[in-house]
Amino acid sequence: MPGLMQDWPLTLDRILEHARRWHGGREVVTRLNDGPITRSTYSTIYDRAKQLSHALAEHGIAREDRVATLAFNSARHLEAWYGIMGIGAVCHTLNPRLPIEQLVYIVNHAADRLILADAICVPLLRQILPRCHSVERVVLLAEEAQMPTDLAADAYERWIAGRPTDAVWGDFSEETAAGLCYTSGTTGEPKGVLYSHRSNYLHGLTTLMPDVLDISGRDVVLAIVPMFHANAWGLAFAVPAVGAKFVLPGAKLDGASVFELMESEGVTFSAGVPTVWQGLMQHLETHRVRPTTLKCIVSGGSACPEALMRAYQDKYGIEVRHGWGMTEMSPIGTLNVPPDLATPAVKQGRVLCGIDMKLTDDDGRPVPHDGHSFGHLWVRGASVARAYYRRETENILDAAGYFDTGDIATIDATGILQITDRAKDVIKSGGEWISSIDIENAAVAHPKAALAAVIGVPDAKWGERPLLIVQLKPGESATAQEFLEFLEGRIARWWMPTAVRFVEAIPLGGTGKIDKKLLRAGMPAS
Numbered sequence: 379m380p381g382l383m384q385d386w387p388l389t390l391d392r393i394l395e396h397a398r399r400w401h402g403g404r405e406v407v408t409r410l411n412d413g414p415i416t417r418s419t420y421s422t423i424y425d426r427a428k429q430l431s432h433a434l435a436e437h438g439i440a441r442e443d444r445v446a447t448l449a450f451n452s453a454r455h456l457e458a459w460y461g462i463m464g465i466g467a468v469c470h471t472l473n474p475r476l477p478i479e480q481l482v483y484i485v486n487h488a489a490d491r492l493i494l495a496d497a498i499c500v501p502l503l504r505q506i507l508p509r510c511h512s513v514e515r516v517v518l519l520a521e522e523a524q525m526p527t528d529l530a531a532d533a534y535e536r537w538i539a540g541r542p543t544d545a546v547w548g549d550f551s552e553e554t555a556a557g558l559c560y561t562s563g564t565t566g567e568p569k570g571v572l573y574s575h576r577s578n579y580l581h582g583l584t585t586l587m588p589d590v591l592d593i594s595g596r597d598v599v600l601a602i603v604p605m606f607h608a609n610a611w612g613l614a615f616a617v618p619a620v621g622a623k624f625v626l627p628g629a630k631l632d633g634a635s636v637f638e639l640m641e642s643e644g645v646t647f648s649a650g651v652p653t654v655w656q657g658l659m660q661h662l663e664t665h666r667v668r669p670t671t672l673k674c675i676v677s678g679g680s681a682c683p684e685a686l687m688r689a690y691q692d693k694y695g696i697e698v699r700h701g702w703g704m705t706e707m708s709p710i711g712t713l714n715v716p717p718d719l720a721t722p723a724v725k726q727g728r729v730l731c732g733i734d735m736k737l738t739d740d741d742g743r744p745v746p747h748d749g750h751s752f753g754h755l756w757v758r759g760a761s762v763a764r765a766y767y768r769r770e771t772e773n774i775l776d777a778a779g780y781f782d783t784g785d786i787a788t789i790d791a792t793g794i795l796q797i798t799d800r801a802k803d804v805i806k807s808g809g810e811w812i813s814s815i816d817i818e819n820a821a822v823a824h825p826k827a828a829l830a831a832v833i834g835v836p837d838a839k840w841g842e843r844p845l846l847i848v849q850l851k852p853g854e855s856a857t858a859q860e861f862l863e864f865l866e867g868r869i870a871r872w873w874m875p876t877a878v879r880f881v882e883a884i885p886l887g888g889t890g891k892i893d894k895k896l897l898r899a900g901m902p903a904s
């Protein structure tokens with residue numbers, strides 16, 4: 379027997395509609411890529427997103443059509459998301475930091491009809507467009523006066539100006555595709571994750587829970603996590619849903635720029651990858667300044683070093699929450715809230731309500747939740763992918779509907795997950811698994827270390843042994859011995875790296891994570 383509640387499809391346009399009606403005057407602040415600050419409101423964003431929908435429809439964009447964005451976080455990018463998704467088209471976010479080959483592959487695979495791009499992405503567009511034949515039009519998220527002369531494109535401001543604000547949104551099933559994001563393809567070709575309105579709506583609301591992001595209408599949220607990758611961790615839906623002030627930082631994410639924006643806008647909450655938090659910490663320490671309004675940051679995307687969490691919590695009184703997730707999960711899977719500021723949330727936390735997870739050994743047998751036993755991590759739920767875009771016939775789930783995350787983890791008796799490695803990064807020494815993440819965490823706590831990475835290198839006796847690669851802080855020098863002595867007592871003895879290499883810069887991939895594939899390619903065997 380069906381329930382007797384109203385038919386109210388969970389489509390994402392309703393979130394912005396809600397923000398317009400009940401938080402219409404709340405500010406959305408952007409720092410443009412070239413520096414200036416612009417101010418808008420949810421009400422204005424709503425109207426302009428509707429104008430964009432009108433322009434898209436006039437161009438012939440209809441339901442299911444893919445419209446790409448190639449842009450940093452800004453109010454115009456937010457308008458683009460809602461303007462595209464509102465009419466049932468698919469907003470395909472392109473990561474400007476991906477290699478050209480991958481971008482070309484992704485645009486062609488998705489058959490994007492339009493690209494809405496930031497003006498600073500013009501050099502990139504020049505390189506990819508000749509090979510992207512599905513693209514009919516490029517619109518630059520810019521004023522007419524900022525248009526380049528040597529690229530056939532429309533200026534967004536001119537394109538939407540004067541158009542009606544009554545485009546029809548919604549009126550389709552909540553299962554309709556809303557967004558498309560490709561995994562970065564560190565293994566094999568990039569694969570498209572096709573979010574639905576329902577999956578993003580539910581994920582966005584779930585992230586607002588107190589033990590997840592705990593964002594309220596009183597907050598000022600700085601979204602450092604990019605809108606071009608992994609759904610901006612759901613912030614573009616969660617933040618308008620509660621009417622918090624939204625600060626969108628554009629492309630400049632160095633410590634000084636982030637600090638300045640936090641102070642000038644009164645930011646209380648922010649989310650980003652550990653490298654961003656590392657950069658901000660360096661700025662705070664070098665310039666002896668303190669954030670005055672910031673209360674909580676969320677770190678995710680790769681393991682957040684314990685020393686960094688301690689520094690934020692002990693010295694600055696800023697709570698560091700630690701999250702784990704992936705593109706295929708919309709993306710947040712678990713979140714760890716420190717019990718108090720004296721205790722860093724080193725592990726990645728408890729699974730969100732609405733997601734189910736399990737650990738298995740290599741043969742698919744359950745692994746105990748004892749906090750020590752490592753296993754393959756599997757997930758299922760309303761915000762987890764069941765297939766990749768245009769590869770729908772490939773089964774990516776096990777018989778019980780679980781998706782293999784490709785991560786290796788432990789779960790303790792209280793249900794708290796810890797990621798020990800990606801399956802492809804795990805180091806197998808004498809038949810036992812060594813966690814590269816644990817060694818990296820311990821090494822980066824060395825006062826001279828800026829970044830640390832551990833990879834497995836072939837070893838005649840043990841199969842593989844860990845090699846520690848260190849990027850020192852500017853102006854520092856150190857010896858291998860210094861680091862090995864520092865690790866003593868901090869990691870199991872048999873995990874001790876066989877060698878330490880110092881490098882100028884540890885390579886980071888398109889999403890700000892350490893590129894271990896590149897490191898492995900460049901390092902000789904021990």
Ligand code: ADP
Nearest residue numbers: 561562678679680681701702703704705797800
């Ligand atoms: P890709 O980089 O391949 O596009 P994602 O951006 O979706 O993929 O990254 C997901 C992966 O990032 C996870 O499977 C996990 O390995 C890693 N990851 C994410 N958050 C954390 C974290 N807090 N600690 C350790 N690893 C993490």
